[in-house]
Amino acid sequence: MATATTPNRSWYKRNEIAVTPWLFLLPGVIFFALYVIFPIFQSFWISFHEWDGLGEKTWVGTANYERLLGGDRKFETSFWNNIKWLVLYLLAIPMGLFISLFLNQKVFGIRLYKSMFFFPFVISQVVVGLVFSWFYLPNDGLFDVITGLVGIDIRGGVLGNPDTATYGIIAAGLWPQTAYCMILYLTGLNAVDPEQVEAARLDGAKGHKMLWYVIIPQLKPATFIAFVVTIIGALRSFDFIAVMTNGGPFGSTRVLSFYMFEESLSEFGFRMGYGAAIAVVLFFIMLIFITYFLWSMYQDEKGAR
Numbered sequence: 001m002a003t004a005t006t007p008n009r010s011w012y013k014r015n016e017i018a019v020t021p022w023l024f025l026l027p028g029v030i031f032f033a034l035y036v037i038f039p040i041f042q043s044f045w046i047s048f049h050e051w052d053g054l055g056e057k058t059w060v061g062t063a064n065y066e067r068l069l070g071g072d073r074k075f076e077t078s079f080w081n082n083i084k085w086l087v088l089y090l091l092a093i094p095m096g097l098f099i100s101l102f103l104n105q106k107v108f109g110i111r112l113y114k115s116m117f118f119f120p121f122v123i124s125q126v127v128v129g130l131v132f133s134w135f136y137l138p139n140d141g142l143f144d145v146i147t148g149l150v151g152i153d154i155r156g157g158v159l160g161n162p163d164t165a166t167y168g169i170i171a172a173g174l175w176p177q178t179a180y181c182m183i184l185y186l187t188g189l190n191a192v193d194p195e196q197v198e199a200a201r202l203d204g205a206k207g208h209k210m211l212w213y214v215i216i217p218q219l220k221p222a223t224f225i226a227f228v229v230t231i232i233g234a235l236r237s238f239d240f241i242a243v244m245t246n247g248g249p250f251g252s253t254r255v256l257s258f259y260m261f262e263e264s265l266s267e268f269g270f271r272m273g274y275g276a277a278i279a280v281v282l283f284f285i286m287l288i289f290i291t292y293f294l295w296s297m298y299q300d301e302k303g304a305r
Contacts, residue, residue: 040283047276053264057273064277074251075278078259081166082235082285085255088170089177089234093226096181097219101211103182104189114186121179129243132172133159159245162252169240169253177233181226188222189215224297231289235282256282 012019047064049057068075103114120128135143138157147154154161158168192215200214216223238257245253247262254262256278264275 043276049273051272078254085234092177095178100185120176125239184222188219
């Protein structure tokens with residue numbers, strides 16, 4: 001009679017199923033900790049110092065934050081411009097949803113339409129900024145020509161007027177961001193349960209009721225991703241500003257990321273401590289928005305159980 005033997009196995013063999021996934025994740029976790037988590041804490045530490053990036057750090061405590069909150073007009077302008085970006089950039093989410101609903105139809109030439117709407121997403125933000133800079137050119141730009149036909153005259157052009165420059169840049173940023181949200185929603189629409197749609201149709205749901213009570217609830221994962229990437233995109237709107245106005249006119253289009261660059265790395269600054277303090281404020285703004293949305297999603301899922 002054969003007897004089964006159980007030889008002494010190594011710790012890895014006994015825990016192979018549980019450990020193996022973590023071994024695959026380990027390189028990504030290490031890189032994430034090294035290039036994301038560690039720099040966040042390092043920024044907090046540097047923000048309490050005065051430092052030019054090369055010499056010795058000098059501990060100044062909360063002096064950088066006191067300067068930020070004590071009447072720095074450049075910071076105030078940058079902060080309120082970021083709020084404008086955050087509010088208006090969120091328009092990309094409903095616009096992306098409605099475009100995706102249109103492109104999800106089975107009509108002649110839909111692939112061509114999808115390619116046209118997808119096109120802005122694959123273009124570099126620098127290229128988009130340059131295209132819109134030409135679009136907004138005073139006298140010669142297409143926008144100026146169109147507004148001239150209807151009797152609207154913007155003094156100095158869109159980008160040359162402090163009252164309109166920020167909104168012109170946001171409009172440029174909305175173009176590719178809407179395309180990105182559209183792609184997310186198109187992917188989400190492919191996962192919508194057709195049985196729920198058919199059951200709702202039999203119950204008489206159609207139009208906006210079908211959309212609001214049947215389609216949109218199933219698109220919550222896509223909405224969450226769209227919200228997060230749109231918030232991040234609004235807060236890191238450096239590229240468009242650097243290409244289109246370089247913070248002008250008269251500093252009216254600065255945002256926190258651009259002001260952080262000016263203070264830390266441009267010829268005006270090399271004040272790493274102050275730039276780190278701006279980065280910390282930017283981090284907390286992003287954290288507040290994303291935490292709120294995560295909490296809202298958690299509450300919704302908790303209520304659905």
